[in-house]
Amino acid sequence: MPTQTKPTRTRLPPEARRSQLLDAARTLIVERGMQAFTMEALARAAEVSNPLVYKYFASRADLLGELVDREYRRYRDQMRVDLERADNFEDIVRVFVAANFDHHARGNILPVLLSQPELAATIHEQEKRGNRQVAKFLVGGMADTYRLTRSEAEYLVSVASGTSIGAANFGRGVASRRAETIESTLRFIFAGIKNYVDSD
Numbered sequence: 001m002p003t004q005t006k007p008t009r010t011r012l013p014p015e016a017r018r019s020q021l022l023d024a025a026r027t028l029i030v031e032r033g034m035q036a037f038t039m040e041a042l043a044r045a046a047e048v049s050n051p052l053v054y055k056y057f058a059s060r061a062d063l064l065g066e067l068v069d070r071e072y073r074r075y076r077d078q079m080r081v082d083l084e085r086a087d088n089f090e091d092i093v094r095v096f097v098a099a100n101f102d103h104h105a106r107g108n109i110l111p112v113l114l115s116q117p118e119l120a121a122t123i124h125e126q127e128k129r130g131n132r133q134v135a136k137f138l139v140g141g142m143a144d145t146y147r148l149t150r151s152e153a154e155y156l157v158s159v160a161s162g163t164s165i166g167a168a169n170f171g172r173g174v175a176s177r178r179a180e181t182i183e184s185t186l187r188f189i190f191a192g193i194k195n196y197v198d199s200d
Contacts, residue, residue: 014056017052017056018056020046021042021046021048021053021056021057021063022063022066022067022070024042024045025037025042025063025067026067026071026109027045028041028042028045029109029113030107030109030112033112034112034116037060037064038060039053039054039057039059039060039063042063061118064113064116064119065122067109067113068110068113068114068119068120068122068123069122069123071109071110071113072110072123072126072127075099075103075110076130078099079096079099082095082098082099083095088145089142089144089145090186090190092137092138092141093138093160093186093189093190094182094186096134096138096161096164097164097167097168097182097185097186097189098182100164100165100167100168101168101171101178101181101182103168104165104168104169104171104172105168105171105172105178106172135154135157138161139153139154139157140153142156142157142193146193146197148197152196156192156193156196159192160189160192160193163185163188163189163192164185164189167181167182167184167185167188
Protein backbone atom coordinates (compact mmCIF):
# COMPACT_ATOMS: atom_id res chain seq x y z
CA MET A 1 0.00 0.00 0.00
CA PRO A 2 1.55 3.34 -1.03
CA THR A 3 2.28 5.83 1.73
CA GLN A 4 0.45 9.12 1.65
CA THR A 5 2.54 12.22 1.58
CA LYS A 6 1.42 15.62 2.79
CA PRO A 7 0.88 18.12 0.02
CA THR A 8 3.69 20.63 -0.07
CA ARG A 9 2.73 24.20 0.66
CA THR A 10 3.59 26.87 -1.81
CA ARG A 11 5.99 29.46 -0.51
CA LEU A 12 4.52 32.84 -1.22
CA PRO A 13 6.47 36.06 -1.61
CA PRO A 14 6.08 38.26 1.49
CA GLU A 15 3.54 40.70 -0.04
CA ALA A 16 1.44 37.84 -1.43
CA ARG A 17 1.49 36.06 1.96
CA ARG A 18 0.50 39.27 3.75
CA SER A 19 -2.37 39.75 1.33
CA GLN A 20 -3.43 36.11 1.72
CA LEU A 21 -3.57 36.49 5.50
CA LEU A 22 -5.63 39.67 5.22
CA ASP A 23 -8.01 37.92 2.80
CA ALA A 24 -8.36 35.00 5.21
CA ALA A 25 -9.00 37.40 8.11
CA ARG A 26 -11.66 39.18 6.06
CA THR A 27 -13.46 35.91 5.27
CA LEU A 28 -13.23 34.73 8.87
CA ILE A 29 -14.74 37.95 10.24
CA VAL A 30 -17.54 38.02 7.65
CA GLU A 31 -18.45 34.39 8.34
CA ARG A 32 -18.00 34.24 12.13
CA GLY A 33 -17.92 37.81 13.43
CA MET A 34 -15.33 39.89 15.27
CA GLN A 35 -15.70 37.96 18.53
CA ALA A 36 -14.52 34.74 16.89
CA PHE A 37 -11.51 36.38 15.29
CA THR A 38 -8.20 35.47 16.92
CA MET A 39 -4.72 35.07 15.48
CA GLU A 40 -4.94 31.33 16.16
CA ALA A 41 -8.27 31.07 14.31
CA LEU A 42 -6.69 32.97 11.43
CA ALA A 43 -3.75 30.57 11.31
CA ARG A 44 -6.16 27.63 11.10
CA ALA A 45 -8.29 29.30 8.43
CA ALA A 46 -5.24 30.25 6.35
CA GLU A 47 -3.69 26.81 6.93
CA VAL A 48 -0.45 28.24 8.24
CA SER A 49 1.34 28.07 11.58
CA ASN A 50 0.75 30.56 14.40
CA PRO A 51 4.37 31.81 14.24
CA LEU A 52 3.93 32.57 10.52
CA VAL A 53 0.93 34.83 11.25
CA TYR A 54 2.96 36.67 13.92
CA LYS A 55 5.88 37.02 11.50
CA TYR A 56 3.68 39.32 9.38
CA PHE A 57 1.52 40.95 12.05
CA ALA A 58 2.80 41.64 15.56
CA SER A 59 -0.69 41.54 17.07
CA ARG A 60 -4.41 41.22 16.36
CA ALA A 61 -4.68 45.02 16.56
CA ASP A 62 -1.93 45.50 13.95
CA LEU A 63 -3.59 43.06 11.56
CA LEU A 64 -7.05 44.59 11.98
CA GLY A 65 -5.64 48.10 11.56
CA GLU A 66 -4.06 47.11 8.26
CA LEU A 67 -7.24 45.31 7.18
CA VAL A 68 -9.49 48.32 7.82
CA ASP A 69 -7.02 50.58 6.00
CA ARG A 70 -6.94 48.23 3.00
CA GLU A 71 -10.73 47.84 2.83
CA TYR A 72 -11.30 51.58 3.13
CA ARG A 73 -8.80 52.27 0.33
CA ARG A 74 -10.52 49.68 -1.88
CA TYR A 75 -13.91 51.28 -1.19
CA ARG A 76 -12.62 54.76 -2.08
CA ASP A 77 -10.69 53.52 -5.14
CA GLN A 78 -13.76 51.76 -6.53
CA MET A 79 -15.83 54.89 -6.03
CA ARG A 80 -13.18 56.94 -7.85
CA VAL A 81 -13.26 54.53 -10.81
CA ASP A 82 -17.07 54.65 -10.93
CA LEU A 83 -17.08 58.45 -10.77
CA GLU A 84 -14.65 58.69 -13.68
CA ARG A 85 -17.25 56.86 -15.80
CA ALA A 86 -20.05 59.28 -14.84
CA ASP A 87 -21.26 61.51 -17.68
CA ASN A 88 -23.51 63.88 -15.72
CA PHE A 89 -24.71 64.80 -12.24
CA GLU A 90 -27.43 62.15 -12.27
CA ASP A 91 -24.77 59.49 -12.91
CA ILE A 92 -22.70 60.91 -10.04
CA VAL A 93 -25.64 60.63 -7.63
CA ARG A 94 -26.22 57.07 -8.86
CA VAL A 95 -22.59 56.20 -7.99
CA PHE A 96 -22.98 57.48 -4.44
CA VAL A 97 -26.33 55.78 -3.89
CA ALA A 98 -24.96 52.45 -5.19
CA ALA A 99 -21.84 52.89 -3.01
CA ASN A 100 -24.08 53.35 0.05
CA PHE A 101 -25.95 50.17 -0.83
CA ASP A 102 -22.68 48.27 -1.27
CA HIS A 103 -21.29 49.66 1.97
CA HIS A 104 -24.33 48.54 3.98
CA ALA A 105 -24.81 45.20 2.19
CA ARG A 106 -24.58 41.94 4.10
CA GLY A 107 -21.10 40.48 3.75
CA ASN A 108 -19.37 43.86 3.50
CA ILE A 109 -16.68 43.87 6.13
CA LEU A 110 -16.02 47.61 6.30
CA PRO A 111 -19.06 48.49 8.48
CA VAL A 112 -18.17 45.58 10.79
CA LEU A 113 -14.62 46.88 11.18
CA LEU A 114 -15.71 50.50 11.59
CA SER A 115 -18.15 49.52 14.33
CA GLN A 116 -15.06 48.93 16.50
CA PRO A 117 -14.03 52.36 17.89
CA GLU A 118 -10.32 51.52 17.99
CA LEU A 119 -10.39 50.53 14.30
CA ALA A 120 -12.53 53.48 13.21
CA ALA A 121 -9.95 55.75 14.89
CA THR A 122 -7.19 54.42 12.59
CA ILE A 123 -8.84 55.92 9.50
CA HIS A 124 -10.70 58.78 11.19
CA GLU A 125 -8.65 61.53 9.55
CA GLN A 126 -8.77 59.87 6.11
CA GLU A 127 -12.52 59.44 6.44
CA LYS A 128 -13.07 63.04 7.56
CA ARG A 129 -10.96 64.35 4.67
CA GLY A 130 -12.73 62.05 2.20
CA ASN A 131 -16.18 63.08 3.46
CA ARG A 132 -15.30 66.77 3.13
CA GLN A 133 -14.11 66.24 -0.45
CA VAL A 134 -17.25 64.27 -1.34
CA ALA A 135 -19.53 66.90 0.21
CA LYS A 136 -17.75 69.72 -1.64
CA PHE A 137 -17.94 67.78 -4.91
CA LEU A 138 -21.66 66.98 -4.53
CA VAL A 139 -22.62 70.47 -3.35
CA GLY A 140 -20.77 72.03 -6.30
CA GLY A 141 -22.43 69.64 -8.75
CA MET A 142 -25.87 70.22 -7.24
CA ALA A 143 -25.47 74.02 -7.31
CA ASP A 144 -24.24 74.05 -10.92
CA THR A 145 -26.78 71.56 -12.26
CA TYR A 146 -29.84 73.16 -10.67
CA ARG A 147 -28.61 76.78 -10.44
CA LEU A 148 -28.87 76.85 -6.65
CA THR A 149 -27.09 78.82 -3.98
CA ARG A 150 -24.46 76.96 -1.99
CA SER A 151 -26.74 76.90 1.05
CA GLU A 152 -29.61 75.40 -0.98
CA ALA A 153 -27.29 72.82 -2.52
CA GLU A 154 -25.89 71.86 0.90
CA TYR A 155 -29.42 71.31 2.20
CA LEU A 156 -30.42 69.11 -0.75
CA VAL A 157 -27.20 67.09 -0.61
CA SER A 158 -27.76 66.49 3.11
CA VAL A 159 -31.36 65.35 2.56
CA ALA A 160 -30.40 63.16 -0.43
CA SER A 161 -27.54 61.61 1.55
CA GLY A 162 -29.82 60.77 4.48
CA THR A 163 -32.35 59.25 2.06
CA SER A 164 -29.64 57.16 0.41
CA ILE A 165 -28.25 55.86 3.71
CA GLY A 166 -31.75 55.07 5.04
CA ALA A 167 -32.63 53.23 1.84
CA ALA A 168 -29.34 51.32 1.94
CA ASN A 169 -30.08 50.16 5.50
CA PHE A 170 -33.55 49.09 4.38
CA GLY A 171 -32.00 47.37 1.35
CA ARG A 172 -30.10 44.93 3.57
CA GLY A 173 -33.38 43.12 4.12
CA VAL A 174 -34.23 42.95 0.42
CA ALA A 175 -30.80 42.20 -1.04
CA SER A 176 -32.36 40.23 -3.91
CA ARG A 177 -34.05 43.44 -5.08
CA ARG A 178 -30.93 45.64 -4.90
CA ALA A 179 -31.20 47.15 -8.41
CA GLU A 180 -34.91 47.85 -8.02
CA THR A 181 -34.42 49.45 -4.61
CA ILE A 182 -31.59 51.65 -5.91
CA GLU A 183 -33.77 52.82 -8.81
CA SER A 184 -36.65 53.61 -6.42
CA THR A 185 -34.25 55.56 -4.20
CA LEU A 186 -32.94 57.57 -7.15
CA ARG A 187 -36.47 58.38 -8.33
CA PHE A 188 -37.35 59.56 -4.82
CA ILE A 189 -34.22 61.73 -4.58
CA PHE A 190 -34.62 63.33 -8.00
CA ALA A 191 -38.36 63.91 -7.50
CA GLY A 192 -37.53 65.70 -4.23
CA ILE A 193 -34.88 67.84 -5.93
CA LYS A 194 -37.28 68.72 -8.77
CA ASN A 195 -40.04 69.60 -6.32
CA TYR A 196 -37.66 71.84 -4.35
CA VAL A 197 -36.32 73.59 -7.47
CA ASP A 198 -39.80 74.06 -9.00
CA SER A 199 -41.18 75.52 -5.77
CA ASP A 200 -38.83 78.53 -5.96
